[in-house]
Amino acid sequence: MSALVLLVGLLAGGLACGVSDAPPDLTLSGDCEGPYPELVVTCRVQAAADAGRRGDPGAAEAACEQVPEGTLWREECHFRAGESFAQAGALMPALSHCRRAGAYARNCLTHAAWNLKLSPTPSPDDPGAGVQLAALDAAIAEQLAGAPPSLMGAAREELISRAWFLVYFGSGSADPAAVNAAPPAQLPYARTAFALEAARLLGRGSRPLEQLPALLAGDTPAPTGAPLPVEHRVGRHSPPPIPPEARERTMVVTFGGSKRLSSPDADEDLYLAGLAALFFLDAREGAFLPSTEDERVLVRDQAIAYAVAVAREPDTVAEPFLSHMDPVARAYAREALKVRRDQDRRRK
Amino acid sequence: MIALLLALACTSGPPETMADCAALGDITEREDCRLALVAEHLDDPAAMRAMLAVIPTPESRDLLRIRLTVQDPVRAAPLCKDAETAPAQQRCSQVLGRPHLRSPRPE
Numbered sequence: 001m002s003a004l005v006l007l008v009g010l011l012a013g014g015l016a017c018g019v020s021d022a023p024p025d026l027t028l029s030g031d032c033e034g035p036y037p038e039l040v041v042t043c044r045v046q047a048a049a050d051a052g053r054r055g056d057p058g059a060a061e062a063a064c065e066q067v068p069e070g071t072l073w074r075e076e077c078h079f080r081a082g083e084s085f086a087q088a089g090a091l092m093p094a095l096s097h098c099r100r101a102g103a104y105a106r107n108c109l110t111h112a113a114w115n116l117k118l119s120p121t122p123s124p125d126d127p128g129a130g131v132q133l134a135a136l137d138a139a140i141a142e143q144l145a146g147a148p149p150s151l152m153g154a155a156r157e158e159l160i161s162r163a164w165f166l167v168y169f170g171s172g173s174a175d176p177a178a179v180n181a182a183p184p185a186q187l188p189y190a191r192t193a194f195a196l197e198a199a200r201l202l203g204r205g206s207r208p209l210e211q212l213p214a215l216l217a218g219d220t221p222a223p224t225g226a227p228l229p230v231e232h233r234v235g236r237h238s239p240p241p242i243p244p245e246a247r248e249r250t251m252v253v254t255f256g257g258s259k260r261l262s263s264p265d266a267d268e269d270l271y272l273a274g275l276a277a278l279f280f281l282d283a284r285e286g287a288f289l290p291s292t293e294d295e296r297v298l299v300r301d302q303a304i305a306y307a308v309a310v311a312r313e314p315d316t317v318a319e320p321f322l323s324h325m326d327p328v329a330r331a332y333a334r335e336a337l338k339v340r341r342d343q344d345r346r347r348k
Numbered sequence: 349m350i351a352l353l354l355a356l357a358c359t360s361g362p363p364e365t366m367a368d369c370a371a372l373g374d375i376t377e378r379e380d381c382r383l384a385l386v387a388e389h390l391d392d393p394a395a396m397r398a399m400l401a402v403i404p405t406p407e408s409r410d411l412l413r414i415r416l417t418v419q420d421p422v423r424a425a426p427l428c429k430d431a432e433t434a435p436a437q438q439r440c441s442q443v444l445g446r447p448h449l450r451s452p453r454p455e
Contacts, residue, residue, distance in 0.1 A: 023407035024379055026414070026435040035376045036411065038418035042439050073418070076449065103453045 032066075041067055045077045052084025057093045060085070064097070075102035086112035089119070095143040095155070105151055110257060113158040118166050124173045124197070124222075130181035133163050137186070154253075160186055161253040164193035169255075170228030174198035176216045188252040188262045191216075191273040196255075199277040201225040209274045209291065216270060235280035240309035241339055243331035246301065255280060261298045268296055275302050285311040292321070301332045308336035314344075366402050379408065383415050390416070390423045397427070410436030421449040 028034045032043035044063045051059035064077040082097035091112065098108035118136075122129035137160055144152045164186065167178055174197045182190035198215055199208040201223035214220045237256030242249075251259040260276040263269045271291075278287045288310070291303035304321050311317035314337055321333035363369050369381035382403065389395040396416070403409045410433050416424035421443050428440035443449050 022375055023405040024375060024411045026407055026411060026433060026439070036379065036415060038415040039411075039439070042414070042418060042442050045442065072421075072449070072453065076446070104448060107448060 032063075041073045045073060045080055048077045049080040049084045052081045052090075052093070052097075053088055055085070055088050055090050055093075057085075057090075057096075060093070060097065064100075072103075075100075075104050078102075079104040079108045082108040083111045083115070086115040089115075089117040091116065091159075092139065092143050095140065098155075099144055099147045099151070105147075106154060109151070109155040110158055113155075113162040114256070116159060116162045116166065118163060122167050122178060123175075124168055124171055124179075124194075125175035125177045127177045127181040129167055129178035130183055130186070133160065133167075133186060134183045136160070136163060137183075157189075157253045158257075161189040161192070161255065164189045165196070165255055168193035168197040169200070170230070170233040171197060172201070172227035173222060173224050174201055174215060175222040176218055179216065187266075188269055188273070191270050192252070192254050192260065192276050195270065195273040195277040196280060198223055199274065199281055200228075208277065209271060212270050212274050213267060236282050236310075237280065239279075240305040240332070240336040243328070243335040245328045245331040249298070261302045263296075263298050268299065271296075271299055272302055275299070275306060279306045279310070283310065285317050289317075297326070297328070301329055304329055305332045305336045308333055308340060311340070314340040366399055370404075379411055379415075382408070382412055386412060387416060387419065390420055393426060396424075397430075400427070400430075406432040407436075414439050417443050422452060425450045 024036070025034075026039065028039055028043045032040050032047060034040050034043075044067050048060045048063035051057075051063060060081040064074065064081060067074045067077045078097040078101040082094045082101060085091075085094035085097065094112045094115075095109070098105055098112055101108040118132075122132055137156060140156050140159055141152070144155055147155075164179075164182075167190075168174065174194060176194060179187075179190040179194040194216065195208070195212055198212060199206075202208050202211060211220070215222065235255070237254070237258045239254075239258040239260075242251065242259070250262045250264075252262040254260050254276050258276070258280075261272050263272060275288065275291060285307045288303045288307035291299055292307060294300045294303065304324075308314050308318045308321070318333045318337040322330055322337070324330045324333070363372065363381050363385070366382060366385060369378055369385060372378040372381055382399075386396050386399050389399065400409050400412060403412065410431050413424075413427045413431055414436055417428045417440065425443050428436075428444055431437045431440045
């Protein structure tokens with residue numbers, strides 16, 4: 001009798017406490033409501049990204065606002081929304097979200113720059129490109145007003161650099177009209193893009209570094225050729241490192257996060273742009289070695305860095321520069337070689 | 349006698365084991381209980397996996413994987429690679445596909 005009572009009691013107890021193994025529901029409805037905050041948060045982040053893709057700023061705003069402020073996921077929400085708007089070609093909402101992406105703001109802006117679309121994209125023979133890109137720069141500055149100066153500076157630089165890349169690279173024309181109409185502050189970026197398309201169109205076996213000044217001045221006909229399909233408008237962008245000894249030198253963003261040295265002297269800056277173009281276009285060390293003896297130190301050092309970075313036998317190429325009489329030249333060779341050795345070790 | 353057994357079955361101390369959590373009647377309380385216990389072992393992936401293994405349903409195991417990963421992507425994201433259900437795999441991709449979330453945050 002007592003055993004029966006015990007059994008009934010335990011069964012009743014189990015039922016009374018409602019113990020069951022019903023699994024939780026991992027799906028949430030469209031409004032992202034549910035009992036588990038972690039599912040709710042990821043649902044809202046996804047909703048913000050989807051809204052960005054649709055080009056719906058109100059929905060993206062509403063989704064991110066409901067993610068607790070001051071958390072990693074609030075920043076991620078703005079990051080995802082910023083990326084999605086940029087992919088959809090909506091730059092201003094993208095910047096609005098990126099500036100609120102906290103620790104991820106810089107990455108968000110870089111991704112926005114990669115995805116930048118110009119409407120319309122000026123052609124290289126259009127002198128109005130300068131006006132259009134000056135207006136773009138002003139709009140970026142307005143959208144990012146109040147952002148930390150480092151973020152603002154990096155964003156403007158990356159976006160304007162990318163904008164000039166879109167004007168020239170792959171267009172099929174290295175007409176200098178657009179670069180010659182660039183606002184003064186944008187000239188280094190315009191020169192790099194111009195040099196890139198000129199070097200591409202001139203082709204292998206040409207000497208673009210010597211030809212660029214005459215092309216820019218219009219003294220020789222602008223090279224033309226077949227446009228590149230958009231998906232092929234890519235190149236080498238992982239830059240050789242900047243040695244600590246040269247951190248104070250002026251650098252400008254090139255493509256995909258890379259940087260090059262820049263000079264206030266227009267001719268020297270065009271030459272530096274040409275070196276950056278050859279690097280992007282996968283040139284080998286032979287394209288850079290003659291410039292390593294240039295009397296202009298910026299040209300010499302940039303050429304050393306590129307030559308070592310792309311060399312088939314980096315130790316051999318770096319060897320004479322490692323005993324260069326100028327310690328900064330030595331530093332460029334040393335840092336580029338260090339990175340190459342690391343890369344080669346990882347490949348093995 | 350039956351009343352006493354009813355009372356005993358429903359009142360116990362704070363849950364200390366996954367079995368204690370499994371005995372909780374309310375589904376949300378049960379899942380919260382599991383989360384609290386496993387979260388104490390964030391630095392020990394083997395221990396976390398062992399605790400997950402005793403949970404009977406894939407949905408509950410996946411819920412726990414997602415919750416831990418969202419709370420601490422740096423330490424718990426590897427658990428998400430084991431997600432078993434489609435909805436969980438979709439949510440886990442929000443972390444696994446975003447390498448910055450799995451690295452300590454830049455200052």
